[in-house]
Amino acid sequence: MTQPTHIRVHQFAGLQPGPRFLVTGAVHGNEVHGTKAMAEIIRQLDAGELTLLCGTLTFVPIVNPLAHQLNRREGDRNLNRNLRPPAVVHDFEDRIARVLCPLLAQHDGLLDLHSFQGNGPAFAMIGPRNNHGDLEPFSQEATESALAARLGVSRIVEGWLSTYALGLERRQQRAHDGSRRATLISDPHYGVGTTEYMRSTGGWAITLECGQHLDPNGPEVARLAILRSLVFLGMLHESAVEPHRPAQPPELLQLYDVIDREDMGDTFERDWSSFDAIENGQRIGTRASGQAVLAPSEGRIVFPSTKSQPGTEWFYLARPSDRKLG
Structure with missing residues (x-):
């Protein structure tokens, strides 16, 4: 090509x-x-x-x-x-x-x-x-x-x-x-x-x-x-x-964290969509090692990607913003 x-x-x-x-x-x-x-x-x-x-x-x-x-x-x-x-x-x-x-x-x-x-x-x-x-x-x-x-x-x-x-x-x-x-x-x-x-x-x-x-x-x-x-x-x-x-x-909303995929064996707990609500401590996924990936606080999941490669962003976390649009 x-x-x-x-x-x-x-x-x-x-x-x-x-x-x-x-x-x-x-x-x-x-x-x-x-x-x-x-x-x-x-x-x-x-x-x-x-x-x-x-x-x-x-x-x-x-x-x-x-x-x-x-x-x-x-x-x-x-x-x-x-x-x-x-x-x-x-x-x-x-x-x-x-x-x-x-x-x-x-x-x-x-x-x-x-x-x-x-x-x-x-x-x-x-x-x-x-x-x-x-x-x-x-x-x-x-x-x-x-x-x-x-x-x-x-x-x-x-x-x-x-x-x-x-x-x-x-x-x-x-x-x-x-x-x-x-x-x-x-x-x-x-x-x-x-x-x-x-x-x-x-x-x-x-x-x-x-x-x-x-x-x-x-x-x-x-x-x-x-x-x-x-x-x-x-x-x-x-x-x-x-x-x-x-x-x-x-x-x-304000993004506040990004979580990388570490291994292709890392899997999501469910079929997430951007801006799905998450609760504090909720299980978002599981590492290939078996370690649970838990939400650190209440908020939203953003850009969850089942196609991400190890070492790149797997999903983002967001919470309400106090910004004023004017």
């Missing part, structure tokens, strides 16, 4: 100045709700059914064409981890990073469209609160919060990078075999993906998980989110899309 040699980028440059907005899909190759949504919006813009009022709108419908060609999450490795311009190119995802990282830096904001393995409704992930810390300094909390509340989801999650840093600290304490894969997954930069890199350049970024991979409603969730983002940014007239009018405010 011939490896792809390019990434397709669609750009609409408004004749009036405005925001520089980037939308990405298929960062993981088998997550295509955003890919389909962008195709429809590109068609509408070309047909004159939608009018770009200002700014620059950039679409990358398939960020990882190798993974997409193989219909799987990764090509050679997970593009949405350890994302940075490589000093030395080791794999296909490094080649993408050489193009993607400068593209991210050229924009003010990012909407990154994904989907997930288990069942459950769409949700958004946002960055940290404003801070001057070393891990992820940030000053655009207000923009991310306000936009996330308008995307049409009933749940918003924060705390990704700080949680990942905790997991990496534990991961680095375990011995590894010296392989490139083992080196990558224990690298302090491993938690950085598209949104984290975007924030590191001064921009804002939101991940929208549009539903289960094969959810027939996923492309429409993605399409409405793109249009609502454009209206929020003043790049489309407000009549272009029905605004999101929730019956109640979205639920806000």
